[in-house]
Amino acid sequence: MxxxxxxxxxxxxxxxxxxxxxxxxxxxxxxxxxxxxxxxxxxxxxxxxxxxxxxxxxxxxxxxxxxxxxxxxxxxxxxxxxxxxxxxxxxxxxxxxxxxxxxxxxxxxxxxxxxxxxHDLIDARLGLAGRTSDHPIAFREAFAEVVNVGMGRAAALLARVLGVYVQLPIPNVNVLEVGELQMALEDAARGDKVTAVCQGYIGSGIAGEALLIFHDSEIDDMARLMRLDRYEDMEMLLDLSSLLISACLSGIAEQIDVVFSQGHPQVLGQRAAISELIQVNRQRWKKTLAVEISYSLEGHDVHFDLLLLFTEDSVALLSRKLTYLMS
Known part of the structure; x- marks a missing residue:
């Protein structure tokens, strides 16, 4: 045969x-x-x-x-x-x-x-997995796939909360200097005034901050999707941020055998330009492993961007965690 x-x-x-x-x-x-x-x-x-x-x-x-x-x-x-x-x-x-x-x-x-x-595609008597694959994988590509899984977990949770289909992008993973990060954030903002929510995290020496950027012109649409007539903007955004960030980090942590502890989400800027956010946080974000995920909701003009900003020191630790996946 x-x-x-x-x-x-x-x-x-x-x-x-x-x-x-x-x-x-x-x-x-x-x-x-x-x-x-x-x-x-x-x-x-x-x-x-x-x-x-x-x-x-x-x-x-x-x-x-x-x-x-x-x-x-x-x-x-x-x-x-x-x-x-x-x-x-x-x-x-x-x-x-x-x-x-x-x-x-x-x-x-x-x-x-x-x-x-x-589905009768293999004989039931065949054993379990055990194949080898000796093609080495670069760190950025391996980590992008790990983030991809975390991103999918977060989208599934968001879809259940909002009752919508979340369109998923390809995660963008780069090591950025603060100037490059500013350009990436300005591109995400697309010239709009934005509100940003930040939440710190740490686990096994791997640390960073998650930054969720909401376009102010779309916040009312988000409130309507959540069926909230009278609701404080900041409370809604903090709730959504905590939900999305926790789900994404949990999906990542599960794959690299880490447990992240998370701080309380904080509003970094409200109805501000990205340049103002960067100026305020310039020292914290000197150089960072930046992961950008741009979510959009099908059938709605709603977009928001999640950035995971890992400290420079975290890269070596993440690389060691990914050794089996990359080898």
Whole structure:
């Protein structure tokens, strides 16, 4: 019996590596990889692919678009979605588009095996994971995927609170000097007056501050989504900030075996320009590992930006925590 041909499509090399490691060690399978949705479609059109493991959040062509294209072109290749976007609406949409199953990131080898068995894709007698993948991963890319999972957890919680679908971006990870950070923040603000909420965190020597930036022109829309007629702006934003930041940090901490302690959220600036926020906090943010996540709500003109600003000293500790994932 010829080996089954598997295509893994994910824009993160770490996520692809984790999937390879999660596959049954004794499964006779030929594995190929694609880093973009369009690349995966081109490979599928060549024929010979028996199973696609597909991510959702990708640049250019995301997983939803790949599934729609497969349906439009009447492909019969079975698809299992493996994604950090664990919103109930995301799961419903991929199943409606014809996916066999949805698995959350980072994938659990036992759950992956059970899913493959239940759809008759592997023999139930096959063992558990044990494959190796010797492709080294750079720190920034590995950490971006870890953040991606945390971002998805936060979005799922926000979606339940607001009753909306949260559109997820690709996390942006960079080491920035204060001037570069100011430019990144000004780009996020898009010229608007903003209100920023800050919350410090620390765990196992890894420390930083989460900064959540709200556009003042959209705060009333946020209040309406929360079905609040008369509610203090700051109280609402502090509640939302605490919810989002806690969920995102928890998702990160779980993957790197850290427990973060968090301070109380504080308002850094209200209806202020980004340049004012930077000036006030210039000493704290001299040089930082900056993670930028821009959330938007489908069907609403509401956007807000979450920045995780890790201290310079935290980078070496984070790198050690990620050693297994990167090696």
């Amino acid at each position: 010829p080996a089954l041909s598997l295509l893994i499509c994910d824009d993160s090399s770490l996520a692809r590596k984790q999937l390879v490691r999660a596959l049954p060690a004794d499964w006779d399978v030929q594995i190929s990889q694609a880093s973009q949705g369009r690349q995966a479609l081109e490979r599928l059109r060549q024929g010979g692919i028996d199973l696609l493991l597909l991510d959702l959040t990708m640049d250019e062509m995301d997983g939803f678009q790949v599934l729609q294209a497969l349906r439009d072109e009447a492909f019969r290749c079975p698809v299992i979605v493996v994604s950090a976007d664990i919103q109930e609406e995301a799961v419903r949409r991929v199943l409606d588009l014809g996916a066999l199953a949805f698995l959350k990131k980072p994938v659990d080898p036992v759950q992956l095996r059970q899913t493959l068995v239940s």
